[in-house]
Amino acid sequence: MTTGLWLLLYGAALAWLSPSLLRRLTKSGVSPQMGVAAWLTAIAATLIAWVIAVALIGVAAIDGMLGTSAVTLCLELFGLSEHGGLPGLSGSIALTIAGTALSIIFLVRTSRWVTRLRSRSREHANAVLLVGRPTSRPGVVIIDAQRSAAYCVSGHPPAIVVTSAAWSTLARSELAAVLAHEQAHIAGRHHQILMMLRAMAAALPLPLMQQSARAVADLLEMCADDAAARRHGVSPILGGLLAMAEARHPVPAEGLAAAGTAVAARAMRLAQPARGRAKWSQRLMLAGSMAVMLSAPGLIELLCHH
Structure with a gap:
């Protein structure tokens, strides 16, 4: 006890x-x-x-x-x-019953939220693969939009979405770095991590659960920045990030966008590495x-x- x-x-x-x-x-x-x-x-x-x-x-x-x-x-x-x-023997019994009940409720609610988020992500991935214009890169599609943006969604298979504005205006090296950024999200299973964190935050709205979803989302973007920088250098990913940040095309909640969050801090971090x-x-x-x-x-x- x-x-x-x-x-x-x-x-x-x-x-x-x-x-x-x-x-x-x-x-x-x-x-x-x-x-x-x-x-x-x-x-x-x-x-x-x-x-x-x-x-x-x-x-x-x-x-x-x-x-x-x-x-x-x-x-x-x-x-x-x-x-x-x-x-209080009765107190220990009450704590056991309450703790067991709360644990079951937390597991059930988390499972439901994960299922809901996964289903929404798969539906979006299937939709963009169906309506988007395919490219020479597997899983990469173009959708028509006047603002530059790139994001990825998990599914079977996952999809990387690039707007026509980004495809035509970004320099070749910047586009390659941005695609490497999105591929790092998919390879690192970042969507699955965020789905679980967001599901737990919805199921148990405590400060740790709620703040972890936001903080980890920013950190995963930085991880993807690092992966792109290792492959293509700092300048291309920094240039692509800033170009898309100026346009700020809306991105679906289930997507991970190269310029979706903490852009200023990430740009400063890339420009002045520790x-x-x-x-x-x-x-x-x-x-x-x-x-x-x-x-x-x-x-x-x-x-x-x-």
Whole structure:
């Protein structure tokens, strides 16, 4: 029971307090892949802590009903040396029932949202492949529009959409870099990551869930920028990004667009890349944060059962 209660509190602390820290550590995009990993680690640590807590409290409730153990609360995390008794066996039973019910509701709602988002994305991909003009590049189609834009949607198969304005006005190197950016989204399964995050944010509207969807979307764009820059250089992807940012063609919610989000920050990041020391410093801070989030439950167990 004691460890379960502290794990509940730990998960709540992560859900409400970790977003502000993670935003400060990841907004610069010095190491976007590790930034994504840090947000996903915080979500995983929160959910795992709550699941384990419900299981432990349930076991304590069963033991209490059988009369084999007393329900106690470890007070050493507050600097006290003793374990305090809790009078509420009914409280542990209520927590178990509520936690189990909330877990089931969360899983069902998340599953429904993922199914809805996946279906919408596939429908859009099928539609643009049907109505768009095919190109010599597999999966790349052109749609008529007066503004420059490029985006990709997941499906079977996925599709990369380029407007006729972008196809005709972007320089060849810029167009190649933009297409590499979109291909990086598809290869990295970025759509699937965002679908899951958006589904969890809709199913459980906590600060961590809601802010992770927005922050990870920006970081995944930076990951795709880096992939395009490695293949074609910084200037082509930067030029294509700025050219399309000026036009601002509307992009569907299920699509990932090269100039869809955080354009100014991404352009600054590409134009003035971080140096080696800054990169390693950022990576160490992110690695340390992830290590702390994952090791905290073990520390709770150690303090309460030494």
